[in-house]
Amino acid sequence: MNYLFSVQEAEQLDQQDQLASFKKEFYIKPDQIYLDGNSLGLLSKRAENSVLQLLDSWKSFGIEGWMEGEHPWFTLSETLGEKTAPLIGAKPHEVIVTGSITTNLHQLVSTFYHPEGKRTKIAADELNFPSDIYTLQSQVELKGRDPKQELIKAGSEDSYVLSLSDIEKVLTDDVALLLLPSVLYRSGQLLPIKEITEMAQQKGIIVGFDLAHSIGAVPHELHEWGVDFAVWCHYKYMNNGPGGTGGLYVHEKHHDKMPGLKGWFGSDKTKQFDMEHTFTKADGAGAYQIGTPHILSTAPLIGSLELFEEAGMNRLREKSLSQTGYMISFIQKELSEEAFEIVTPLDQHKRGGHVALRHPEAASICKALKHEGVIPDFRAPDIIRLAPAAMYTSYQDVLEGLSRLKKIMQTKSYKNFENKRNVIA
Structure with a gap:
């Protein structure tokens, strides 16, 4: 204009x-x-009001706050996951509010990355946020392998944006998993998620995205596009506060997968308090939770999501x-x-x-x-x-x-x- x-x-x-x-x-x-x-x-x-509400539930109910009050803590992560799902084009049971980007990425890479045969490598990009790369390096090392050999990065001609051809170059027959940001944090480039997913999956590669710089700013259709998994934070465009609880998405086609990192809150909720030493996973994305929900760090998201629903x-x-x-x-x-x-x-x-x-x-x-x-x-x-x-x-x-x-x-x-x-x- x-x-x-x-x-x-x-x-x-x-x-x-x-x-x-x-x-x-x-x-x-x-x-x-x-x-x-x-x-x-x-x-x-x-968001301020919802924090005060949950503080009041702690004050009023004590331990009974897990099951009592307007926002019972025991199912808060699932409830907010359902409300977050429309923002990224996912089904309600494909999303859970939990952890941070890095812990959630560790969880999902450990779930999906199983080097075997000729497929031993992870593909990423040279413009990604350092924490994501640290996670991938760690996961390769935990598999007893060398990140210098097994972690390959798509290059950029100008150091600011990535082209489809840049990405396609690293989608070789020995790649097991691809992780990319939805939006490059420095340049603000929005990657073509649908096209990348199709291109990689045609080659038998699992595809994941870090949505840190797109959730709350850009609509997505993760389920329809067939994206295998995604992680994000809620403290940027989602206004959930510093260090606010993050989220993860796992396409329902993978809900039979056992979490790479098992944790108590990934249990089937009807069996969680049986205290058995045999892990019975939850049916949906909730299975990929690890620890007890961070209630007070999640609380602002209750109010924030109301605004997103209205806007x-x-x-x-x-x-x-x-x-x-x-x-x-x-x-x-x-x-x-x-x-x-x-x-x-x-x-x-x-x-x-x-x-x-x-x-x-x-x-x-x-x-x-x-x-x-x-x-x-x-x-x-x-x-x-x-x-x-x-x-x-x-x-x-x-x-x-x-x-x-x-x-x-x-x-x-x-x-x-x-x-x-x-x-x-």
């Missing part, structure tokens, strides 16, 4: 926004422009694409004289929920933005990530945040800050 980037235009876009009313549900600092929802989402009033993933995606498109247009038009390189795909079908800018002084620019009340995200060595969260970011917020960035670049005020990341980037 041919935007004017005026305050009046931004106000008009906000008036037309069907999701505008959700902003009042969140705690937002006055005069702060929060563009880091892809790293940590903001607290909503409903609807399709409307959230539509607004997200509109706002990231608005950002890209501003950068191309208003910041064309600066040394920014947009590394996020311009094609909206290939874009997740954030815009990534490359700049040689990215760290100092991010510090200057924070000084001006704009919260971005820095990723070493030279990436600025800007993420408008459709649930609570207005067009006026986006315009004001970018206008402050323009001022920083014109005045070169970022030169007042060291071009070096902080401990938490």
Whole structure:
């Protein structure tokens, strides 16, 4: 679109926004422009209330809270898994709220990765988040094998995006399992999940995805696409709070598989308290739980999911694409004289929920933005990530945040800050 980037235009876009009313549900600092929802989402009033509700259930019921109250703890993970399932296009029994990305990935890789015969390798990519790679290295080592030999990574021609041909190169006959992110955390590229799944499964390869940067921002159809498994966190676009409980998905065609890591809460609930030393697994994705549910870290998700049910993933995606498109247009038009390189795909079908800018002084620019009340995200060595969260970011917020960035670049005020990341980037 041919935007004017005026305050009046931004106000008009906000008036037309069907999701505008959700902003009042969140705690937002006055005069702060929060563009880091892809790293940590903001607290909503409903999430706060659901935490208080579960604290009250602990206070009121004590141990009886496992079976009493509005949200009994014993089945909370399953209940919230059912409510999360529509966001990723899964069946209710294919999803469970549990663990963290890394523990869930350990669980599912240990369940699906059984090197035998010529199929001994795991395929990943060189742009993936380090924790996923650490997990894969560990799982290969636990099988008594060498990650330098058995873990292969798809390369990228430009170090920012992956092509289907890049991925296809590592789908060799000796690969047993493929793990990829749905959205690349640095560039914001949305991978073609359906096409990748079909391509890999035709070669007999199990396919899993890390949905950390897509759940809550991008609709998926994991069941229909036949994705074998997936993991994610809930603290980014899902607004479940720092360290909030994650989730996992296992396609129902695999529900006969014994968990690679057995744990008490993976038991059939009718038999769990029989205290037998023989593990009787649950029927659905709940079988892949390991330990006791983290009730207070799960609590915010109760309120957050209410908001997602009301907003609807399709409307959230539509607004997200509109706002990231608005950002890209501003950068191309208003910041064309600066040394920014947009590394996020311009094609909206290939874009997740954030815009990534490359700049040689990215760290100092991010510090200057924070000084001006704009919260971005820095990723070493030279990436600025800007993420408008459709649930609570207005067009006026986006315009004001970018206008402050323009001022920083014109005045070169970022030169007042060291071009070096902080401990938490």
